[in-house]
Amino acid sequence: MADDYVIEMLHITKEFPGIKANDDITLQLRRGEIHALLGENGAGKSTLMSVLFGLYQAEQGEIKKNGQTVKINDPNDANRLGIGMVHQHFKLVECFTVLDNIILGVEDTKNGFLQYDEARKKVMALSEKYGLKVDPDALVSDISVGMQQRVEILKMLYRDNEILIFDEPTAVLTPQEIDELMEIMRGFKKEGKSILFITHKLSEIMAVADRCTVLRKGCYEGTVDVASTTKEELSKLMVGRDVEFTVKKRAVQTGETILSVRDMVVGSRVHENNAVRGVSFDVKGGEIVCIAGIEGNGQTELVYGITGLEPVKEGSITLRGMDITHASVRQRNISGMSHIPEDRHKHGLILDYTLEQNLVLQRYFEQQFQEHGVINSGEVRKYANSLINSFDVRSGQGPVTVTRSMSGGNQQKAIIAREIDRQPQLLVAVQPTRGLDVGAIEYIHKRLVEERDAGRAVLLVSLELEEVMSLSDRILVMYEGELVGQFDNTVSTEELGLYMAGAKRMEVKA
Amino acid sequence: MKKDNQMLVGIISSVISIAVGLIFGFILLLILNPAKAGLGMSTMLSTAFSNMDQFGKMLYQAAPLMMCGLSVGFAFKTGLFNIGASGQYTIGAFFALVGAIGLKLPWWACLILSCVGGAIWGIFPGLFKALFNVNEVITSIMFNWIGMFLVNLLLANMPFMLSAYYGVGTTDRTAALSDANPSAIIPRGGLDRIFGNSSWINISIFIAVAVAIIMWFVLFKTIFGYELMACGFNKEASRYAGINANRNIVLSMIIAGALSGLGGGIYYLAGTIQYVLEKSILGMGFDGIPVALLANSHPVGTIFSALFISYIKVGGSAMQPNFSSETINIIISVIIYLAAFALLTKLIIAKFLQSAGAKNEKKEVKA
Numbered sequence: 016m017a018d019d020y021v022i023e024m025l026h027i028t029k030e031f032p033g034i035k036a037n038d039d040i041t042l043q044l045r046r047g048e049i050h051a052l053l054g055e056n057g058a059g060k061s062t063l064m065s066v067l068f069g070l071y072q073a074e075q076g077e078i079k080k081n082g083q084t085v086k087i088n089d090p091n092d093a094n095r096l097g098i099g100m101v102h103q104h105f106k107l108v109e110c111f112t113v114l115d116n117i118i119l120g121v122e123d124t125k126n127g128f129l130q131y132d133e134a135r136k137k138v139m140a141l142s143e144k145y146g147l148k149v150d151p152d153a154l155v156s157d158i159s160v161g162m163q164q165r166v167e168i169l170k171m172l173y174r175d176n177e178i179l180i181f182d183e184p185t186a187v188l189t190p191q192e193i194d195e196l197m198e199i200m201r202g203f204k205k206e207g208k209s210i211l212f213i214t215h216k217l218s219e220i221m222a223v224a225d226r227c228t229v230l231r232k233g234c235y236e237g238t239v240d241v242a243s244t245t246k247e248e249l250s251k252l253m254v255g256r257d258v259e260f261t262v263k264k265r266a267v268q269t270g271e272t273i274l275s276v277r278d279m280v281v282g283s284r285v286h287e288n289n290a291v292r293g294v295s296f297d298v299k300g301g302e303i304v305c306i307a308g309i310e311g312n313g314q315t316e317l318v319y320g321i322t323g324l325e326p327v328k329e330g331s332i333t334l335r336g337m338d339i340t341h342a343s344v345r346q347r348n349i350s351g352m353s354h355i356p357e358d359r360h361k362h363g364l365i366l367d368y369t370l371e372q373n374l375v376l377q378r379y380f381e382q383q384f385q386e387h388g389v390i391n392s393g394e395v396r397k398y399a400n401s402l403i404n405s406f407d408v409r410s411g412q413g414p415v416t417v418t419r420s421m422s423g424g425n426q427q428k429a430i431i432a433r434e435i436d437r438q439p440q441l442l443v444a445v446q447p448t449r450g451l452d453v454g455a456i457e458y459i460h461k462r463l464v465e466e467r468d469a470g471r472a473v474l475l476v477s478l479e480l481e482e483v484m485s486l487s488d489r490i491l492v493m494y495e496g497e498l499v500g501q502f503d504n505t506v507s508t509e510e511l512g513l514y515m516a517g518a519k520r521m522e523v524k525a
Numbered sequence: 526m527k528k529d530n531q532m533l534v535g536i537i538s539s540v541i542s543i544a545v546g547l548i549f550g551f552i553l554l555l556i557l558n559p560a561k562a563g564l565g566m567s568t569m570l571s572t573a574f575s576n577m578d579q580f581g582k583m584l585y586q587a588a589p590l591m592m593c594g595l596s597v598g599f600a601f602k603t604g605l606f607n608i609g610a611s612g613q614y615t616i617g618a619f620f621a622l623v624g625a626i627g628l629k630l631p632w633w634a635c636l637i638l639s640c641v642g643g644a645i646w647g648i649f650p651g652l653f654k655a656l657f658n659v660n661e662v663i664t665s666i667m668f669n670w671i672g673m674f675l676v677n678l679l680l681a682n683m684p685f686m687l688s689a690y691y692g693v694g695t696t697d698r699t700a701a702l703s704d705a706n707p708s709a710i711i712p713r714g715g716l717d718r719i720f721g722n723s724s725w726i727n728i729s730i731f732i733a734v735a736v737a738i739i740m741w742f743v744l745f746k747t748i749f750g751y752e753l754m755a756c757g758f759n760k761e762a763s764r765y766a767g768i769n770a771n772r773n774i775v776l777s778m779i780i781a782g783a784l785s786g787l788g789g790g791i792y793y794l795a796g797t798i799q800y801v802l803e804k805s806i807l808g809m810g811f812d813g814i815p816v817a818l819l820a821n822s823h824p825v826g827t828i829f830s831a832l833f834i835s836y837i838k839v840g841g842s843a844m845q846p847n848f849s850s851e852t853i854n855i856i857i858s859v860i861i862y863l864a865a866f867a868l869l870t871k872l873i874i875a876k877f878l879q880s881a882g883a884k885n886e887k888k889e890v891k892a
Contacts (some may be wrong), residue, residue, distance in 0.1 A: 344765065345767030379751055385748050385750075390746055390748055
């Protein structure tokens, strides 16, 4: 029984220009188990799964199903073998209904007309059986992210897939939705389905997986039984060294006020009401001030207002005694403001530019990098190389790598290198660790604390309570565009939660 | 893959695509007129090289094509689709001719005027886009028509511009430069002697190539180009970086307009062609779009794509007696259309090389 493998991927090697994404990797999936695939960003998890799903062809190695060698040339082959996948970014047609999306590609037709009745019955039966609540007639564009994921899962079930791949399924879910998903996965296991679960969240592996295969930098690190291992051991396998889960900080030593915001009002792009409604606070040198809150309570607009991406309607912003309320982004940058943006693809990087071009994104015009308007490419290269070395930014071709081809963690590292190296007076960091693995998170936290210890003002916006608690010296809670609570970092998460949910509030004055 | 290798693959794929286009064009000729197909094809391919006069004509036509291609490509790099190259070209030609015939200016001053004219016509779509976020495609299409009819209207009311004023009895075209102001004709620089007294050739091809190289330098080597392409790739991120995106949109359209305008200037200041009051938009600006696409908007690539399209066009016009002009246009379009598949061919070749490379590696492992 122990060796009843439903899928075996043996000695898989897959190369991309300049990088070996998978180097001799073996993964064996038993029938009816939940098998976690763990690794840092860029470790090769997604590549390996894409090979199994037929999106990439491996240069070497073989894939066996029930002991028979199989060839998977495209997702249709994978589907025929009973392999289904929920991608990290869902592959749904937004303007189709849930039912349309589920049957897309395997529609029953009669004389060229779609036959919905049978399909609807089957979908509803599956939905009932596994507790996957969906509204079959709702448009995908109208339903929540959690329900979209259930649609993706139903798509696999509708095709009678036996092997289910989940690519980082919890990244987009709320804590309650994560619990539900875990329950659903356990249900599949009971049914005898086999699950491959890609993640870098250790607690989820400990909660639901039977075994775990660990990859590091494209190489196979081992497969362990989850029951007989610990979080620490897993993270050591994944990162290659011991990981500290708590950030070491010395006591806060605040200096003079760097940023002060008074009665700031910022409009919203989505609705008529103002997103930020009269917010006042100060950030001093040498402290990390954290804005906590549930997503969509005006944190994004607050940051846009401070960094100049969105005009401020009322109130004032002062940076080191200088009024910057209506200053341009460029003026704010030059005056000593750095910004690690929430969305690294939308704001942080020009993905079609090379790494070195991105590393001088706010500095290309400085004397050092130009001569009479002509870029001094030698200096740019030298500067990029020094940043790449000191911040350990990994990429296929070094400074000339197109940033689009880099892993998310290294893209984020590049942004952080750029923003910190400008030696800002104020560092605004929004969700700086979103979607990153423990190794990268640890690194980024350490860097932020170093900035604070160097006497800089750090304004951190985060949705992760754990991050808020471990990093901040002062916590401000934002609810519906207003600051409703101010705490030091000894407050309990339960108390913080009440303020975040709007159940309690206090007067906050700068 | 190394960079040189990529360049090589790029060139090979362009050549293959062009070859496929020619084969398809030939098949079409076989279907349309089997008896003359062979002759037609060889006329198309050999005319430009058959004598120095035709070769000169190819270079002469390539210059304005190159300018329009540079104009469209430059705007592309900034994230704008300048479909208004035709209008800018027309206004540029008008400014140059007013300078030449009306103001009796020397040729270089007329060329500067043509840049100014094109730039003015480029400003409007740029401003509308930057200030009111009006799609530049719509504005520039409208400005193509406005430009053409405005030029017709103005010329009709400027009798001193027309050839009738110089005793040649037509009022539907501008005066020949040889009558009105010979100093406005772009100098031949001795090229006419090399090109067997070709009436077409002048130094405009060198002007166009020089401009292409300058554009390459501006885009890839200056901080101005860095800003422009940043806006083109990701407007939000360039805003985040403190780049004034709106200013760059306007500047980019001004430059694109000036490039097209210069194209109009060099075409009509050659002295061989007079501006005819048109009822439809001049095609040269639209031909700039395939020129830019074929070159993947790269300024240096534009030199070669403009030469190629000019070569096919010169060959095409020599097919006239045996084939109708419509047929010739179809053949030319097919060839250009398939040549634009160069990017696809490139991917196929890269894939082929990759799998071949992997096989070689395997062999080495076995050995």
